[in-house]
Amino acid sequence: MKKQPRVIVGVTSGIAAFKTVELVRRLKRAGMAVRVIVSPYTFKMVAGEDLAKASGHKVYGKLFEANFDYKKVLKTRVVDHIKLADEADLIVVVPATANTMAKLAYGLADNFLTTTVLAATCPVLVCPSMNVNMWQHPAVKNNVKRLKDLGYLILGPAEGRLACGWQGKGRLENIVAVVKEVDRLLNASQRLKGKKVLVTYGATREPIDRVRAITNPSSGKMGAAVAETLYRRGAEVSVFRAENAVEPRYRMKQATFVEARDLDRLISREITKFDICFQVAAVGDFMPKTTYPGKLDSAKPLKLTLTPGQKIVTKIKRLAPKIKLIAFKAEYGLNPREMAAVGKVKLKQTRAYAVAVNDVSRPDRGFGTETNELVVVLKSGKIKKIPLAGKNEVAEKLVDMVL
Ligand SMILES: Cc1cc2nc3c(=O)[nH]c(=O)nc-3n(C[C@H](O)[C@H](O)[C@H](O)COP(=O)(O)O)c2cc1C
Known part of the structure; x- marks a missing residue:
């Protein structure tokens, strides 16, 4: 039997909170197990009994109940908000007040809901609803951007007549649309179940001597x-990342590399274990022919002989012919047509399923930046563009496009 999806509905104290009773009913009718968590003032906007009745379960809201006993917690090791976070397949915060969005954007955990969201690793959908001037406030706009960068998904708000008497953007998205989006995200979160995926990322570092190296500015954020x-699509993800690259947010199998040959070794040993590989690592093209065993004298001129490294990415399909390979290519100062042409060549060389080309000459894309833009060349011959956006958004679009 298929597992019943578990959804947390986080209701905050916006004026639209009363609509969540109907939302909870519809989610249950759609076959989901629903738990409701409220923020401290929510019961001013909607009756707790109605939410409890709709979900068929108690409503959570207090981190510390009156009879809270830390000794019992230490003994049983059951912490409600962690248990709920661990079990959830999806969290939808609806309506999301400006206040709660700000807290989530900065990682605050000052109540049951914000603490649960911070502890969760499932997708989190945020449905804002507020006065039009609040929605347009630069602080709120910044928080929405931060939330997107952190991987939160935002639905709405819609435009129309607002409860406060204003007309404009700020209405809670239609409940039917919220149910549809929850359903779509739950399906998406199962899409790669059972698939073993490898992601390589970060910059290689080739030593010149014991204290100096040749490297590149790749941060590993992409x-x-x-x-x-x-991970959020349900795949079993492993990561080979540069030692100094950012760590992934979720717990996944990891191995680190420094030099290109370390990555080469890892790939040669492990690649046949995977169904899919995203080769995002920025592998150096040149390496010093010899590494000086101590520290070179900085007062003396130095001549280096660099040898071209082997292209690790071209080995992947040779070693694992059935693997679906998505390779990245960094280019400098090319227009989209030229990028597509470069991508096509790389596609042939690597026998990849797709090649994602980015232009690292621009300050807002490529190495080390928070945003990126990709030209994706697919095996089918199609060329698609993923427009400039936060790297999380770009990653979502890329994964959905190629898998
Ligand atoms: C009548 C009334 C309606 C409100 N409606 C909203 C709203 O729709 N959206 C919003 O962001 N805040 C709204 N607020 C303000 C929030 O309740 C307030 O910012 C609160 O601190 C939010 O706390 P929470 O995020 O923990 O629920 C409203 C306040 C009142 C008194």
Whole structure:
């Protein structure tokens, strides 16, 4: 029998909170097990009994109940908000007040709901609802951007007549649309169940002597975002990342590399274990022919002989012919047509399913930046563009496009 999806509905104290009773009913009718968590003032906007009746379960809201006993917690090791977070397949915060969105954007955990969301690793859908001037406030806009960068998904708000008498953007998205989106996300979160996926990312570092190296500015943010997206799609994700690259947010199998040959070794040993590989690592093209065993004298001129490294990415399909390979390519100062042409060549060389090309000459995309833009060349011959956005959003679009 298929497992019943578990959804947490986080209701905050916006004026639209009363609509969540109907939402909970509809989610239950759609076959989901629903738990409701409220923020401290929510019961001013909707009756707790109605939410409890709709969900068929008690409503959670207090981190510390009056009879809270830390000794019991230490003995049983059951912490309600962690248990709920662990069990959830999806959290939908609806309506999401400006206040709660700000808290989530900055990782605050000051009540049951914000603490649960912070502890969860499942997708989190945020449905804002507020006065039009609140929605347009730069602080709220910044928080929405932060939330997207952190991997939260935002639905709405819609435009229309607002409860406060204003007309404009700020209405809670239609409940039917929320149910549809929850359903879509739950399906998406199962899409890669059972698939073993490898993501490589970060910059290689080739030593010149014991204290100096040749490297590149790749931070690993794009690769980490891809790995996190794959995790949220239900895949079993492993990461080979540069030692100094960002760590992925979720717990996943990890191995680290420094030099290209370390990554080469890891790939040669492990690649046949995977169904899919995203090769995002920025592997150095040149390495010093010899490494000086101590520290070179900085007062003396130095001549280095660099040898071209082997292209690790071209080995992947040779070693694992059935693997679905998605390779990244960093280019400098090319227009989209030229990027597509470069992508096509790389596609042939690597026998990849797709090649994602980005232009690292621009300050807002590529190495080390928070945003990116990709030209994706697919095996089918199609060329698609993923427009400039936060790396999390770009990763979501890429994963959905190629898998
Ligand atoms: C009548 C009334 C209606 C409100 N409606 C909203 C709303 O729709 N959206 C919003 O962001 N805040 C709204 N607020 C303000 C929030 O209740 C307030 O910011 C509160 O601190 C939010 O706390 P919470 O995020 O923990 O629920 C409203 C307040 C009142 C008194």
